[in-house]
Amino acid sequence: MIDTLVENLNANGGVFITFEGGEGSGKTTQIKALSEALAAAGVDHIMTREPGGCPSAEELRNLILTGAKDRWTDMGELLLYTAARAEHLERVIRPALAAGKVVLCDRFADSTMVYQGISRGLGERTVEQLQTIVIGETAPDATVYFDIAPEIGLARSGGWDNGENRIEQEGLEFHTKVRDGFVALTKKHPERFVTIDASASVEDVFASLVSVLTDYFAFEEVKAA
Numbered sequence: 001m002i003d004t005l006v007e008n009l010n011a012n013g014g015v016f017i018t019f020e021g022g023e024g025s026g027k028t029t030q031i032k033a034l035s036e037a038l039a040a041a042g043v044d045h046i047m048t049r050e051p052g053g054c055p056s057a058e059e060l061r062n063l064i065l066t067g068a069k070d071r072w073t074d075m076g077e078l079l080l081y082t083a084a085r086a087e088h089l090e091r092v093i094r095p096a097l098a099a100g101k102v103v104l105c106d107r108f109a110d111s112t113m114v115y116q117g118i119s120r121g122l123g124e125r126t127v128e129q130l131q132t133i134v135i136g137e138t139a140p141d142a143t144v145y146f147d148i149a150p151e152i153g154l155a156r157s158g159g160w161d162n163g164e165n166r167i168e169q170e171g172l173e174f175h176t177k178v179r180d181g182f183v184a185l186t187k188k189h190p191e192r193f194v195t196i197d198a199s200a201s202v203e204d205v206f207a208s209l210v211s212v213l214t215d216y217f218a219f220e221e222v223k224a225a
Helices: 002-012 027-040 055-065 074-098 109-119 124-135 150-157 172-188 202-224
Strands: 015-021 045-049 102-106 142-147 193-197
Touching: 002 027, 002 202, 015 027, 015 074, 015 109, 027 045, 027 102, 027 142, 027 202, 045 074, 055 074, 074 102, 074 109, 074 124, 109 124, 109 172, 142 172, 142 202, 150 172, 172 193, 193 202
Parallel strands: 015 102, 015 142, 045 102, 142 193
Antiparallel strands: none
16 A cells, blocks of 8 residues: 555655654654655655754754753743754755655644643643744644553653653653643644554554555545646
8 A cells, every 4th residue: 555655645745744642652663664665665755853853953852851850841841842843844844845855754733732732731822823933834734643542652662760751751640631632633633633543563553554644645635636
């Protein structure tokens, strides 16, 4: 089915696909697998991540994700994520899309809405205002949400024992809010989100990923026509 997905992506030109999910959902493994498959098929694409994706944003990533979980105030954290996204968009994502490439991004604005707006309680309106300024019209064409129970995801990722990621150090209540927030977004934006059961095997999740994206971009191509 990857051949059909390749045809659909090529027919749509520059395509922006974001990958979202809680900690340990396996989205990073899946985005790498998809990138390898697209590379083997000769699809002109980039794989990138947030926070990060370019040198300046990677510096901000290090500030955001390392240290004690209370290193930043909630608003300070939100602004750091937003600054990293501004750098990433201007230096990497927009140039790639303008060149007609497929952009695969591990996390984007939906993570900010869920983690900072909903789970940290800063409010959806606050996040929306910042994202409107920074993102403008550079919105994802499709967003894949990898759904998994937070206790399973945390066990996979190392959870509270992993000192390298401030976010993973948060308690189960926080990560439950994260999952609830993502599920709410999938219902609010059904035209953009596709959901995959991330508790399945790596192979089955990848098969689902290829399948849902194949169908999604075939539909997008029809709509564009």
